[in-house]
Amino acid sequence: MRTITEVSERIVETPSTVTLRFRYAPSALPGQFVMIWLPGDDELPMSLSYTGESKGVTIKAMGATTRAALSIPAGAPVGIRGPYGNHFDLTPKRILLVGGGSGTAVLAPAAEAAARSGGSVVSALGATTAAELLFLDRARGFSETVEVATDDGSRGHHGFVTDVSQRLLSEREFDAVWTCGPEVMMRKVIAAAEPRHVPVFCSMERQMKCALGMCDACALGPYHVCTDGPVFPAPQLAALPEFGRTKRDSSGRKVPL
Amino acid sequence: MVDLRTTVAGISFRNPLWLASGIWGESGNSLKGAWDAGAGGVVTKSIGSEPRLGYPNPTIETYDKWGMLNAMGLPNPGIAEYPQEIEVARSAGATVIGSVFGADADEFAALAGRMAATGVVAIELNLSCPHAKGLGSEIGQDPDQVRDVVAAVKRAVRIPVIAKITPNHYDVPMLAEAAENAGADAISAINTVRAMAVDVRLRRPVLAHGSGGLSGPAIKPVGLACVWQIYERVKIPIIGIGGIISADDVIEYLLAGARAVQVGTAVAFEGIGIFHRLREDLSTRLAALGVATTGELVGAGHRGAGAA
């Protein structure tokens, strides 16, 4: 069953990203996702960027539907089902957060929960350019330190966020790394953390239809991202030839990422 | 000890609990996963000639544990890329049944030939797909088309051919008879029951496609009636499908005339572990009933056996 609810607030986060807030009662844990239906258009899987009773999703313009989603006004009806999938394990105390682009959306509520329960968070955020850095202020709220990287050098390190996270890993001790972003980025994060024996948890994104572990649309190796994920421990991913290389399109064909 | 081994159309299966088409069946890894979880056979997603994206979302409406509505729109990677997926499952030892769909008899026959070449043990024909001639009806609703498709496929392949029957017809057994007369080796019944969901607030259908197919426990009584009636009209084996979530559901289908069964929607409710549980529960239940093989129960309901 879907719940039809109204967008209570629409926040423009960056030129290409908006957050839609809405009331949706079922309880959710950081890392989980919902299926959000824009009536008359598509239904999409979206990780929750806010997991309290007033929930939220943060949408980046990628395809036609996500672009349409950016112009959804406050008050518009949306259909929500879920939450689905697993969540971040909040027991590690010293967290390194590595967010690439809109990937920070799913990490923020997890980091907030960790900080609330006495954990410490160091954040490395990356984007193409300064204006596209997502949740920079929010990250300052839950992090001990925030470091940024931009592709064009308009803010912070001029280059990859993985350069920053690699340095942080060598300077400090962490109990876990939480990361979400392009898969090539996450691959590099894993490669840097592995020799230091810091466990890495990646939030993965794949095409979804049922979100119930049935239709196979989200198949990733032996896993279904909708039920076995979206949060995967690095060793599960590192073994998969498709990680960072291919995904399946809507027909189930393997296509390059 | 109960012996769960089952033979259908000359092929032996380690148990009568198969994975239904369209569930965990698109990728080879998932087929392998269902096999490793204990399924007696795994049916692939229905595969067509070309890659097909399917309908846009919403493709699913969920209900409490009584059912599910879907209009996926037959998404599939196409037959050219599919052998590599089947190979993943087959090399893990899985008994794979290849499901195909086409727009007419020629397309079905060509697809079945290519599917047979992948090493599947049997072909299942998904007849619940739109006619090439259009008009919105399904091939499987027209006994003449069923006959033509089955006959063409039988000429094209040597492995057994299973015709999967729609419940959306006033005389379902007639469709099964048409398949049998054209040479089908077995019948699977049923596919989903036509249904839809409408949202009051939005005043519109929920599924992007409008209507869809109902599956899950709600349709078990429909499936049982279809299998029962088909059993009275054809001699070839029947594979019962629709709403199976428990060992007793399986036994009900056996009594109605099914030789094996397929499980679909229940995988969404319980996970793929359902195959292990069903197998254990079925063994326990059959032992308690004093039954040594599932074969003893096939069609027994028609003879009133045990009705004291």
Ligand SMILES: Cc1cc2nc3c(=O)[nH]c(=O)nc-3n(C[C@H](O)[C@H](O)[C@H](O)COP(=O)(O)O)c2cc1C
């Ligand atoms: C999501 C979904 C996809 C399906 N896709 C197919 C398909 O590709 N081919 C087919 O013959 N049947 C398909 N079916 C029908 C099932 O194989 C089965 O006949 C039906 O769901 C009834 O069984 P159940 O109640 O155990 O789910 C699909 C069913 C569902 C729920």
Ligand code: FES
């Ligand atoms: S989206 Fe259907 S199995 Fe994951």
